[in-house]
Amino acid sequence: MSAPLKPPAAETYHRPAGLAGFAADWASDQRAFKNVSWGKAMMWIFLLSDTFIFGCFLLAYMSARMATTVPWPNPSEVFALDIAGAHVPLILIAIMTFVLISSSGTMAMAVNCGYRRDRRKTAALMLVTAFFGATFVGMQAFEWSKLIAEGVRPWGNPWGAAQFGSSFFMITGFHGTHVTFGVIFLLIVARKVWRGDFDTERRGFFTSRKGRYEIVEITGLYWHFVDLVWVFIFAFFYLW
Amino acid sequence: MVDVRSGLGEALPPPEVEDVELYHPHSWWTRYVFSQDAKIIAIQYATTAIAIGMVALVLSWLMRLQLGFPDTFQLVDAEAYYQFITMHGMIMVIYLLTALFLGGFGNYLIPLMVGARDMVFPYANMLSYWIYLLAVLVLVASFFAPGGPTGAGWTLYPPQALLSGTPGGKDWGIILMLSSLIIFIIGFTMGGLNYVVTVLQGRARGMTLMRMPLTVWGIFTATVMALLAFPALFVACVMMLFDRLLGTSFFMPAIVEMGEQLPYGGGSPILFQHLFWFFGHPEVYIVALPAFGIVSDLISTHARKNIFGYRMMVWAIVIIGGLSFVVWAHHMYVSGMNPYFGFFFATTTLIIAVPTAIKVYNWVLTLWRGNIHLTLPMLFALAFIVTFVNGGLTGLFLGNVVVDVPLSDTMFVVAHFHMVMGVAPILVIFGAIYHWYPKITGRMLDETLGQIHFWITFIGAYGIFFPMHYLGLIGVPRRYYELGETAFVPDSVHTLNAFISIMALIVGAAQIVLLFNLVWSLRHGREAGGNPWRATTLEWQTPETPPPHGNWGKELPVVYRWAYDYSVPGAPEDFIPQNQPAPSRVSHEAAS
Numbered sequence: 019m020s021a022p023l024k025p026p027a028a029e030t031y032h033r034p035a036g037l038a039g040f041a042a043d044w045a046s047d048q049r050a051f052k053n054v055s056w057g058k059a060m061m062w063i064f065l066l067s068d069t070f071i072f073g074c075f076l077l078a079y080m081s082a083r084m085a086t087t088v089p090w091p092n093p094s095e096v097f098a099l100d101i102a103g104a105h106v107p108l109i110l111i112a113i114m115t116f117v118l119i120s121s122s123g124t125m126a127m128a129v130n131c132g133y134r135r136d137r138r139k140t141a142a143l144m145l146v147t148a149f150f151g152a153t154f155v156g157m158q159a160f161e162w163s164k165l166i167a168e169g170v171r172p173w174g175n176p177w178g179a180a181q182f183g184s185s186f187f188m189i190t191g192f193h194g195t196h197v198t199f200g201v202i203f204l205l206i207v208a209r210k211v212w213r214g215d216f217d218t219e220r221r222g223f224f225t226s227r228k229g230r231y232e233i234v235e236i237t238g239l240y241w242h243f244v245d246l247v248w249v250f251i252f253a254f255f256y257l258w
Numbered sequence: 259m260v261d262v263r264s265g266l267g268e269a270l271p272p273p274e275v276e277d278v279e280l281y282h283p284h285s286w287w288t289r290y291v292f293s294q295d296a297k298i299i300a301i302q303y304a305t306t307a308i309a310i311g312m313v314a315l316v317l318s319w320l321m322r323l324q325l326g327f328p329d330t331f332q333l334v335d336a337e338a339y340y341q342f343i344t345m346h347g348m349i350m351v352i353y354l355l356t357a358l359f360l361g362g363f364g365n366y367l368i369p370l371m372v373g374a375r376d377m378v379f380p381y382a383n384m385l386s387y388w389i390y391l392l393a394v395l396v397l398v399a400s401f402f403a404p405g406g407p408t409g410a411g412w413t414l415y416p417p418q419a420l421l422s423g424t425p426g427g428k429d430w431g432i433i434l435m436l437s438s439l440i441i442f443i444i445g446f447t448m449g450g451l452n453y454v455v456t457v458l459q460g461r462a463r464g465m466t467l468m469r470m471p472l473t474v475w476g477i478f479t480a481t482v483m484a485l486l487a488f489p490a491l492f493v494a495c496v497m498m499l500f501d502r503l504l505g506t507s508f509f510m511p512a513i514v515e516m517g518e519q520l521p522y523g524g525g526s527p528i529l530f531q532h533l534f535w536f537f538g539h540p541e542v543y544i545v546a547l548p549a550f551g552i553v554s555d556l557i558s559t560h561a562r563k564n565i566f567g568y569r570m571m572v573w574a575i576v577i578i579g580g581l582s583f584v585v586w587a588h589h590m591y592v593s594g595m596n597p598y599f600g601f602f603f604a605t606t607t608l609i610i611a612v613p614t615a616i617k618v619y620n621w622v623l624t625l626w627r628g629n630i631h632l633t634l635p636m637l638f639a640l641a642f643i644v645t646f647v648n649g650g651l652t653g654l655f656l657g658n659v660v661v662d663v664p665l666s667d668t669m670f671v672v673a674h675f676h677m678v679m680g681v682a683p684i685l686v687i688f689g690a691i692y693h694w695y696p697k698i699t700g701r702m703l704d705e706t707l708g709q710i711h712f713w714i715t716f717i718g719a720y721g722i723f724f725p726m727h728y729l730g731l732i733g734v735p736r737r738y739y740e741l742g743e744t745a746f747v748p749d750s751v752h753t754l755n756a757f758i759s760i761m762a763l764i765v766g767a768a769q770i771v772l773l774f775n776l777v778w779s780l781r782h783g784r785e786a787g788g789n790p791w792r793a794t795t796l797e798w799q800t801p802e803t804p805p806p807h808g809n810w811g812k813e814l815p816v817v818y819r820w821a822y823d824y825s826v827p828g829a830p831e832d833f834i835p836q837n838q839p840a841p842s843r844v845s846h847e848a849a850s
Contacts, residue, residue: 044467045466045467045468046271046466046467047271047461047462047463047464047465047466047469047817048271048273048274048275048459048460048461048462048463048465049274049275049458049459049460049461050458050459050467051458051459052274054459055459056378056379056455056459056460059455059458059459060378060379060451060452060455063451063454063455063485064447064451066485066486067447067451067485067486067488067489068489070486070489070490071489071492071493073489074489074490074492074493074494074533074536075493078493078497078508078529078533081526081529082508082524082525082526082529085524085526086524087524088524172500172504172505172506173504173505173506173507173521179524180506180507180523180524181506181507181508181524181525183506184500184504184506184507184508188496188497188500188506192496224381225281225379225380225381226281227279227281227381228279
């Protein structure tokens with residue numbers, strides 16, 4: 019992989035300060051982002067691209083919702099559960115959001131432990147994160163089956179605009195797929211951490227390159243991104 | 259002249275990037291087929307792209323036969339005509355031009371030109387090619403699917419794309435087309451991330467961004483744009499696939515077909531157009547920017563003169579890339595938009611002419627009093643400048659709302675975009691092939707065959723597309739299978755159509771000369787040596803030609819100067835390679 023990150027020796031040449039220094043850093047030789055490894059740079063740029071995908075999905079949904087002439091079903095009513103006789107709006111979504119955001123916390127702790135080279139704690143925290151993620155997907159499956167049982171289909175629903183069901187299944191489905199891939203990714207990396215691959219510099223099965231603990235952070239970047247996207251879906255789809 | 263641009267002066271920074279761990283292949287399969295070497299992947303990309311491009315070329319022949327001689331040939335019926343026009347457009351724009359510029363030239367040139375051993379993630383790079391191949395196979399499969407390929411036009415506008423009046427609308431055609439695009443985007447993302455990260459984070463010592471050859475700048479900016487523009491197409495494809503397969507109504511309004519009310523309702527066809535063109539317009543520059551970059555290097559090298567206004571050229575590339583994201587709705591002036599939007603998009607569109615014109619002036623000023631060698635790459639570069647100016651000027655017509663409205667959907671549009679993003683970039687591709695073939699194979703392409711290829715292609719392309727402007731001004735519509743007896747169409751149109759078709763057949767056939775040359779010169783070409791064009795950029799300074807796995811042997815190159823030190827006064831040769839230290843440094847090191 020790329021680099022054990024040495025700071026450039028400053029005495030050989032001087033970069034200007036301030037805005038000029040910012041530009042000079044960007045344009046300087048070898049690396050535009052100093053002390054950023056290849057893997058991390060790649061994940062950031064991928065996430066930028068993925069942002070555009072989710073952005074397009076959400077904009078398409080919003081334009082459909084604003085343009086519809088048929089009433090849009092009320093999300094507070096649709097996503098309400100009757101618990102112990104009480105009618106609680108959005109309760110399941112609230113729990114799902116809580117679980118997913120908590121998983122970001124455990125992920126951040128895992129990254130920290132990874133850089134401390136605490137193999138067991140890192141793996142354990144990643145497993146907890148994966149567990150939260152799987153719980154989220156499980157609750158989403160419950161939500162989907164409840165709506166399907168109530169008659170929501172991609173092409174229509176009992177309460178109003180057909181685009182409600184289409185957008186719902188498409189956007190939460192696409193996000194759920196991201197979470198599912200994240201869980202798989204977490205499990206794979208957690209296994210490698212547990213086995214000590216990054217301490218023994220064992221080579222990857224496909225790439226035959228040595229892995230480093232940094233991969234925990236890269237997994238974390240992806241995971242936080244998926245959480246962040248959920249916040250936007252939550253705001254724009256459920257709360258609007 | 260040595261180095262005014264990098265800010266590094268004489269000081270050379272220490273290495274920050276550790277030498278790459280390369281995957282060393284153990285068998286013929288991993289060396290040549292499932293190869294992780296960017297150079298092999300580049301050749302795979304290029305071969306596949308050219309092969310599928312030949313299919314699109316034959317499709318254009320068939321269409322021209324129909325248009326030129328509507329009553330003579332019975333090869334093409336109306337359905338087939340629409341299928342061919344769709345596949346021709348989609349293949350040329352995405353599967354040929356995008357794949358060849360970014361996957362082909364990008365893979366070959368980026369690591370060599372920035373002084374890297376390979377792309378940063380060779381395994382993902384390999385996957386990128388195989389997924390691209392899968393996308394091509396899915397696309398080709400639609401020719402053999404029941405109902406044939408889709409005939410929706412390359413823009414795939416709903417609702418017609420999903421209706422039974424359009425070939426493939428209710429069959430496999432549209433499904434396979436959308437799936438193929440989705441697969442292509444996934445594969446491209448894997449490669450594109452590689453190109454971007456290699457340029458940003460994997461350069462040689464001394465290779466600052468402002469010392470990079472413009473080829474790398476062009477490919478890099480185009481790749482960044484592709485990573486941000488393809489998502490819109492991806493989303494549009496997914497949504498349309500759902501409309502077709504699940505019965506959602508994202509793009510489908512309530513609609514009656516053959517007296518039967520379809521189960522759709524409430525969708526917005528305009529939404530698709532916005533998503534499509536948010537991808538589609540940047541796509542034009544995704545194809546054009548690599549061409550801009552490559553042609554700058556060809557002109558500088560073959561005119562033995564530094565590129566005029568390097569810094570301006572870089573900024574022009576970046577600004578064109580940025581602006582191209584805010585002009586998309588100029589493709590939709592007749593779709594039904596708020597007139598103020600038309601005003602906005604016309605303004606942004608015309609602003610793009612400024613950085614583009616800067617580039618053209620700089621190319622011409624580079625040629626000014628240069629030592630112009632009329633080699634094949636130079637001929638193609640000159641042809642590109644002329645063609646691009648032509649296509650660009652008609653772009654000014656079409657960018658204005660009031661002028662565009664009467665010209666919309668006429669042959670004028672066809673002439674415009676073929677000139678500007680068909681012929682012009684393809685001329686650059688040819689020039690680039692003649693320029694870099696010696697590095698890729700170690701042998702020169704045959705000069706005589708090249709001259710034949712150039713003159714027929716260049717003059718023939720004008721024979722095809724110049725008359726189309728006239729057809730468009732008369733009002734001949736595009737995408738019409740035959741004109742028949744139409745009052746406003748004079749006889750001259752039919753004569754011109756026949757002329758255009760004959761030209762198209764000749765130009766298409768001339769490409770066989772190139773293909774023959776490519777194969778023949780592999781064995782019989784003149785030995786090229788390491789640097790036949792006496793060029794400065796790093797790829798010509800490799801210790802071996804063709805460059806081996808890992809490119810540079812033991813030591814990575816160190817860069818001391820920008821890419822354009824041609825005809826430097828006082829220098830012993832008329833070029834100074836990028837990795838040659840300044841004389842003061844040499845004497846200093848010799849003394850110590």
